[in-house]
Amino acid sequence: MVKSVLEYLENSAARFPDKKAVADDKSSMTYSELVNNARNIAAGLLPYTERRQAVPVYMDKSCHTLALFMGAVMAGCFYVCLDPSQPAERINMILETLEAKLMVVDEKSAKKQAKLGFDGHVLNIDELMTHEVTEEENEKLAQIRSEALDIDPLYSIFTSGSTGVPKGVIVNHRSVIDFIDCFTDTFNISENDxxxxxxxxxxxxxxxxxxxxLKCGATxxxxxxxxxxxxxxLxxxxxxxNVTTLVWAVSALCIVTTLNGFEYKVPSKINKVIFSGEVMPIKxxxxxxxxxxxxxxxNVYGPTEITCNCTYYIVDREYELDETLPMGKAFPNERVFLLDDDDNIITESQPGTTGEICVSGTAVTMGYYNNPEKTDAAFVQNPLNNKxxxxxxxxxxxxxxxxxxxxCFSSRKDxxxxHMGHRIELGEIDMAINAVDDVVRACCIFHQDANKILGFYEGAADKKTITHVLMQKLPKFMIPQEFIQVESMPITKNGKIDRKxxxxxxxxxxxx
Structure with a gap:
């Protein structure tokens, strides 16, 4: 039984030691190099970490980033990738939630990191990769590995939070192994990809x-x-x-076709295109x-909270522009079902009846890190099962x-x-706008037909000022595409803003 993703890496390294495992536009690593670099990093982390603690990774993606992920896991920890382009305030909230004691940077991100005000240990990836592993450290790493469990956390990904604080979905080895085994088998991903x-x-x-x-020995x-x-x-x-497989957000695929890329070239080796994040426009x-x-x-569907995806649909025919592309059926070992407002099951015998999409199975993650209130609200006992x-x-x-x-997907319940491949809590944007001087009240709405976020606000603040403030607080993809000043917010009979x-x-x- 596979109980750690490190077995994926090690098995592929044994089969293909000299094969390229990962490459970027500047460098590459073979499988044996990736294992060795990860071990060096793991040993270098030991003085600064304890088991099952977060290792924040504050750097852009690269070959070194992947080696660092694996090194953090070898050290008995879980990794959290932080985007250096995001505002310092947001990064600091994540670090606070993690109660982080260290973080790892590269040369490029070190200057930005210095402005965060982080008072823990800051380690450099280049120094970690060149760390020489001692016999004592090897024994310590072996002990950590022998005592590891498949429910140990592997990574955390922070999504938007309605209270203004990002939520860290915490995912263990078992969930990833369960999903990836099904994913690679279902779509015939192999060492040739x-x-x-x-x-x-x-x-x-x-x-x-x-x-x-890592599982298949691909690149x-x-x-x-x-x-x-x-x-x-591109x-x-x-x-x-010689790329064969694209697992891309819908928006990325649409960039190519919007700008008529295929009139220039059709790359010759692509044989699998797997997309998610938004509804794929049929055109x-x-x-x-x-x-x-x-x-x-x-077409694959699923939130971060269920380890990537829970349903898939292999497109097997031409679709008309006014047709809806299905979400399809559940991956093996996952149950995906619909509940109505009274928690009654909606079945295939009730076509067109809308309900909330719910998921059960090993791929369901461990909730939100250091956030029991939000965890208990979303990760709940199946109301269909009282046994x-x-x-x-x-x-x-x-x-x-x-x-x-x-x-088929309908819309959001709340x-x-x-938007742009990201899950966003509009409430987090509301809070950021409400914090701007001279804004009395704010309300953001997603205009689905126009595919843009609208920021409505009362008050004397000007739109340029609001945009400037939000750029210091939020990622670019969360900033409304348009701001609309209103004299007063319309109110429903129960005292809420009438968004409709x-x-x-x-x-x-x-x-x-």
């Missing part, structure tokens, strides 16, 4: 890239972020590196399928069955949205 990594390493789409690679080719602004260079990069899907008529196209403990995750997403018995009326007035007014 080169996976073109698009997703940031602090985004759960990258988990599929990393662990599919992960990290694509420079800037190439997604230049489709011709397509050249895919072709030059763009059809353009990709036209470019790759023999490739496998897969024994069965924790399910209530996604807050709404879905329904189509006439073919396949589940004010959490999917706000949006209707916007659509019906000059801004439509």
């Amino acid at each position: 080169i996976i073109g990594n698009q997703a940031p390493f602090d985004f759960d789409v990258s988990v599929k890239d990393i662990y599919s690679t 992960i080719q990290i694509i420079p972020k800037q190439l997604f602004s230049f489709p011709t260079k 397509l050249d990069y895919l072709d030059d590196n 763009h899907l059809n353009l990709w399928r036209k470019a790759y008529p023999d490739a496998m196209f897969v 024994y403990n069965e924790i399910i995750y209530r996604t807050g997403d709404l879905g329904y069955y189509n006439n073919d018995g396949l589940m 004010f959490q949205i999917k 009326l706000l949006l209707e007035n916007y659509i019906g007014g000059e801004n439509a």
Whole structure:
């Protein structure tokens, strides 16, 4: 029985020691190099860590980042990737939630780190990788490994929080192994694949890239972020590196087709395109399928809280522009079902009836790190089962069955949205705007048809000031695309802001 993702790495290293495991635009590592670098890092971390503690990784994704992830795991810890481009205030909130005692930086991120005010140990990745492992450290690492459990935390990914504090989903080895075994088998990922990594390493789409690679002895080719602004260079990069597999956010795929990239080049080796994060526009899907008529196209769905994805649909026919692409069926060893407002099950025999998407199975994660209140609200006892403990995750997403018995996504149940591939709590943006001087009250709404976040506010603040303040507090993808000043917020009969009326007035007014 596999109980640690390190077994993926070690088994592949034994089979393919000299094969390229990971590459970026500047460097690469073979499997044997990745194992050795990870061991050096693990030994270097030992004086600063205890088992099952967080190792914050404050650096851009690279070959070194992946080695650091594996090193943190070898040291008996879990890793948390922090994006250096995000505001210091947000990073500090994450570090506080983790009660972090150390963090690891590279040369590029060290200057930004110095401005965080972090008072723990700051370690340099280059120094850790060149650490010479002693016999005593080897014995310590072996002891840590022998006492490891498959429920030990592997990583944490922080998502947006409605109270203004990001929530850290904590995921263990067992959940990742359970999911990746199914994922690679279902989509025929093998040692022959080169996976073109698009997703940031602090985004759960990258988990599929990393662990599919390590399990199968494939290669992960990290694509420079800037190439997604230049489709011709992006397509050249895919072709030059013989990329076979894309596990990308929908928005990334749409960049290529929006800018007519395939008129320039169709990279020759791509045979699998797996997409998630948002509903794939049929117009763009059809353009990709036209470019790759023999490739496998897969729509996958699922939040970070259930280890990447819980449903999949292999596209097997042409879809018309007004058709809905299904979410499909559950991955093996996961149960995905719909509950109505009274917690009654909705079945395939009730097509079109909407309910909340709920998930049960080993892939359900361990909740939110250091946040029992939010954990208890979302990770709950299955209301259909009163005989024994069965924790399910209530996604807050709404879905329904189509006439073919396949589940389809409808919308969000609350004010959490999917935008640009990210899950965002609109309440977190509300709080940030409300903190701006001369803003009386704020309310953000996602305009689904226009695919943009609208920021409504009362008060005398000007829009440039609001934008400037938000850039210091929030990631760019959370900043509203448009701000609308209102004289007063419309109120419902129970005293809440009437979001529906706000949006209707916007659509019906000059801004439509």
